[in-house]
Amino acid sequence: MNVLLKSATIIDSKSDFHNQTVDILIENGVISQISKAIKNSKNIKEIHLDNLHVSQGWFDSSVSFGEPGYEERETIENGLRTAALSGFTSVALNPNTNPVIDCNADVSFIKSKAKKHAVSLYPIGSLTKEGKGIDLAELFDMKQAGAIAFGDYKTSIDNPNLLKIALQYASNFDGLVLSFPQENKISGKGVMNEEFTSTSLGLKGIPNMAEELQVARDLFLLEYTEGKLHIPTISTAKSVELIRAAKQKKLNVSCSVAIHNLILTDEALTTFNTNCKVLPPLRTQKDIDTLIEGLKDGTIDMVTSDHNPMDIEHKKIEFDLAAYGTIGLESAFGILNTHFSTKKTIDFLTRGKNRFGINTHEIAIGNKADLSLFNPNGSQTFTKENIKSTSKNAIFENHETKGQVYGIVSNNKLVLN
Amino acid sequence: MSELSVNHLLGIKYLNKKDIELIFETADHFKEVINRPIKKVPSLRDITIANLFFENSTRTKLSFELAEKRLSADVINFSASQSSVKKGETLIDTVNNILSMKVDMVVMRHPNPGASVFLSQHVDASIINAGDGAHEHPTQALLDSYSIRERLGEVKGKNVVIVGDILHSRVALSNIYALKLQGANVMVCGPKTLLPKHIDKLGVKVETNLQKALNWCDVANMLRVQNERMDISYFPSTREYTQQFGVNKALLDSLDKEITIMHPGPINRGVEITSDVADSKQAIILDQVQNGVAVRMAVIYLLASKIKQ
Numbered sequence: 001m002n003v004l005l006k007s008a009t010i011i012d013s014k015s016d017f018h019n020q021t022v023d024i025l026i027e028n029g030v031i032s033q034i035s036k037a038i039k040n041s042k043n044i045k046e047i048h049l050d051n052l053h054v055s056q057g058w059f060d061s062s063v064s065f066g067e068p069g070y071e072e073r074e075t076i077e078n079g080l081r082t083a084a085l086s087g088f089t090s091v092a093l094n095p096n097t098n099p100v101i102d103c104n105a106d107v108s109f110i111k112s113k114a115k116k117h118a119v120s121l122y123p124i125g126s127l128t129k130e131g132k133g134i135d136l137a138e139l140f141d142m143k144q145a146g147a148i149a150f151g152d153y154k155t156s157i158d159n160p161n162l163l164k165i166a167l168q169y170a171s172n173f174d175g176l177v178l179s180f181p182q183e184n185k186i187s188g189k190g191v192m193n194e195e196f197t198s199t200s201l202g203l204k205g206i207p208n209m210a211e212e213l214q215v216a217r218d219l220f221l222l223e224y225t226e227g228k229l230h231i232p233t234i235s236t237a238k239s240v241e242l243i244r245a246a247k248q249k250k251l252n253v254s255c256s257v258a259i260h261n262l263i264l265t266d267e268a269l270t271t272f273n274t275n276c277k278v279l280p281p282l283r284t285q286k287d288i289d290t291l292i293e294g295l296k297d298g299t300i301d302m303v304t305s306d307h308n309p310m311d312i313e314h315k316k317i318e319f320d321l322a323a324y325g326t327i328g329l330e331s332a333f334g335i336l337n338t339h340f341s342t343k344k345t346i347d348f349l350t351r352g353k354n355r356f357g358i359n360t361h362e363i364a365i366g367n368k369a370d371l372s373l374f375n376p377n378g379s380q381t382f383t384k385e386n387i388k389s390t391s392k393n394a395i396f397e398n399h400e401t402k403g404q405v406y407g408i409v410s411n412n413k414l415v416l417n
Numbered sequence: 418m419s420e421l422s423v424n425h426l427l428g429i430k431y432l433n434k435k436d437i438e439l440i441f442e443t444a445d446h447f448k449e450v451i452n453r454p455i456k457k458v459p460s461l462r463d464i465t466i467a468n469l470f471f472e473n474s475t476r477t478k479l480s481f482e483l484a485e486k487r488l489s490a491d492v493i494n495f496s497a498s499q500s501s502v503k504k505g506e507t508l509i510d511t512v513n514n515i516l517s518m519k520v521d522m523v524v525m526r527h528p529n530p531g532a533s534v535f536l537s538q539h540v541d542a543s544i545i546n547a548g549d550g551a552h553e554h555p556t557q558a559l560l561d562s563y564s565i566r567e568r569l570g571e572v573k574g575k576n577v578v579i580v581g582d583i584l585h586s587r588v589a590l591s592n593i594y595a596l597k598l599q600g601a602n603v604m605v606c607g608p609k610t611l612l613p614k615h616i617d618k619l620g621v622k623v624e625t626n627l628q629k630a631l632n633w634c635d636v637a638n639m640l641r642v643q644n645e646r647m648d649i650s651y652f653p654s655t656r657e658y659t660q661q662f663g664v665n666k667a668l669l670d671s672l673d674k675e676i677t678i679m680h681p682g683p684i685n686r687g688v689e690i691t692s693d694v695a696d697s698k699q700a701i702i703l704d705q706v707q708n709g710v711a712v713r714m715a716v717i718y719l720l721a722s723k724i725k726q
Contacts, residue, residue, distance in 0.1 A: 194615065196615050199619060200430065201552060202549070202587060204551075272535055317507055318508060318531065318535055319531045320530065
């Protein structure tokens with residue numbers, strides 16, 4: 001693929017062209033020239049887009065599609081298309097499938113489905129066989145097939161000894177272990193944050209402590225094992241403090257936060273809107289303020305949309321019975337860019353790749369073109385029209401968003417809205 | 418003519434003070450009607466009401482049915498345990514099937530909090546919440562306040578303690594909202610395991626000593642322990658619960674003043690309340706039941722008049 005991006009403002013603090021508006025010539029998927037007003041002597045396809053901005057390709061560390069087993073929620077094909085049109089060039093795929101991805105063949109299946117796509121798909125293998133939390137899955141073998149990390153998605157590892165062994169075992173081959181932060185006996189039958197709102201709605205609450213106990217436990221196990229741990233989607237102020245202290249002690253820990261947990265409080269549930277039923281649950285403004293602080297000071301390594309397409313049959317029902325999860329790829333940029341500066345938004349969206357062993361590509365001549373294309377200005381309301389996913393369970397439906405995603409250049413392909 | 422600010426009765430928290438006053442004034446009229454030799458009025462002759470009970474109920478269901486019949490509405494009843502609905506049909510489909518037979522109003526009891534709110538968002542009928550999980554039971558709270566007003570003249574300024582299993586109680590939540598709206602002072606009392614951690618944020622006092630609570634109050638509303646909603650034991654034994662949170666005659670006699678005792682039923686005699694208290698003149702438990710019919714007639718009548726428009 002050869003393409004000439006005309007008049008693009010580069011947002012990449014690592015690049016020599018940061019904040020410059022230039023033409024970018026891409027030949028065979030590689031950036032061959034960056035300068036003002038490149039002459040198009042080879043008659044290469046030119047891209048002219050209003051107020052075009054370009055950054056390193058965005059990465060999402062927690063995405064679910066559903067294939068195999070839940071194709072009615074989302075397929076890999078349409079999921080990747082959604083990611084591309086939402087500006088993401090790399091996504092880590094949760095084993096949120098049926099059967100779960102817990103062996104070499106499963107990982108290979110996912111990889112083969114994503115081959116030749118503009119978006120790079122990185123499977124996360126299940127930590128335990130069938131995701132049951134009893135015996136370790138063949139982690140090394142899955143890594144050979146391309147799994148970048150291992151975790152049981154939103155199923156907590158109840159048995160601390162199992163996590164101890166997993167952290168020890170995976171450290172043999174520098175494997176990254178994911179542990180979902182929720183102590184299930186404390187969360188009980190809770191379906192939302194335990195606070196004023198849950199009390200007023202009569203819904204069972206999940207106290208912050210359910211998360212913090214698990215985070216504290218996991219950090220103890222990490223200190224003992226000297227393994228490599230990633231805690232996906234934290235949601236409470238105290239979790240930030242615990243992880244901050246662990247990082248000061250040089251423990252090998254990272255964590256992420258879901259974008260909706262950064263923006264929305266549990267008050268969003270007052271109409272029993274099941275699209276706001278997410279795990280970890282939406283918390284309070286105090287938690288949000290501390291999460292943002294943690295994200296800015298690097299305690300929290302990355303943001304994620306925690307994209308989880310869910311069919312309407314699991315959402316248009318009574319709140320207690322509805323499934324958890326929201327889609328988020330489509331709204332990720334527009335929501336972040338509304339609540340943070342564009343500079344911060346791009347910083348958040350490009351973090352975390354290294355932790356998962358994924359190469360980054362600065363915007364420089366001779367480097368692979370791994371680019372997200374967007375316009376940081378202009379506002380619009382996020383509606384069903386903006387949803388590319390098969391499922392329409394969007395927590396940010398009817399929210400105002402700022403900016404517009406044009407598409408991506410990645411894997412020698414150009415995808416535009 | 419005055420009318421309600423809402424098209425459904427989903428919970429007390431969706432009402433305003435004027436709504437409650439209007440319901441009580443209308444209930445005064447119907448209370449007079451149901452004590453006449455001819456207890457029926459033709460007000461709702463062209464209205465059809467479906468009583469959908471997805472959870473067991475005896476008193477509430479009978480009370481609603483009687484209220485509907487006294488207003489001359491056509492009534493159909495549907496009872497199903499949640500499990501039979503789970504065989505496949507969704508709540509919306511079940512209700513829409515019934516509505517397609519030209520039903521104007523739905524009275525629903527359901528085990529899940531927010532079920533009536535959810536239904537009101539998706540079907541075209543006036544909805545009355547007859548209890549949804551641990552969320553709200555608005556007609557119970559209305560009849561409780563109505564009964565306090567009847568016994569003590571007014572609700573405003575009265576000290577009301579709700580005793581027992583607050584954690585699993587829709588009656589408690591609706592009562593808190595209703596009493597606060599009318600200017601009463603509200604306290605909850607029970608073992609800490611059965612008090613929601615953040616209940617004080619609803620503007621109520623919290624007390625774990627029953628003697629202190631009773632000394633403070635004008636009215637004690639004794640709730641039943643909802644064993645069927647508990648996933649684990651919240652106290653070691655009924656015996657211990659009664660020792661700490663059961664009201665008996667000796668306890669009442671030890672107080673400085675004569676307080677009013679209420680109970681939404683069904684009573685567990687000897688557990689939260691002894692027989693001599695339940696049957697005493699301080700208790701207005703059977704008045705509550707009678708007022709339930711009048712208050713429900715008022716609610717149905719007022720909502721139906723909005724449908725007619």
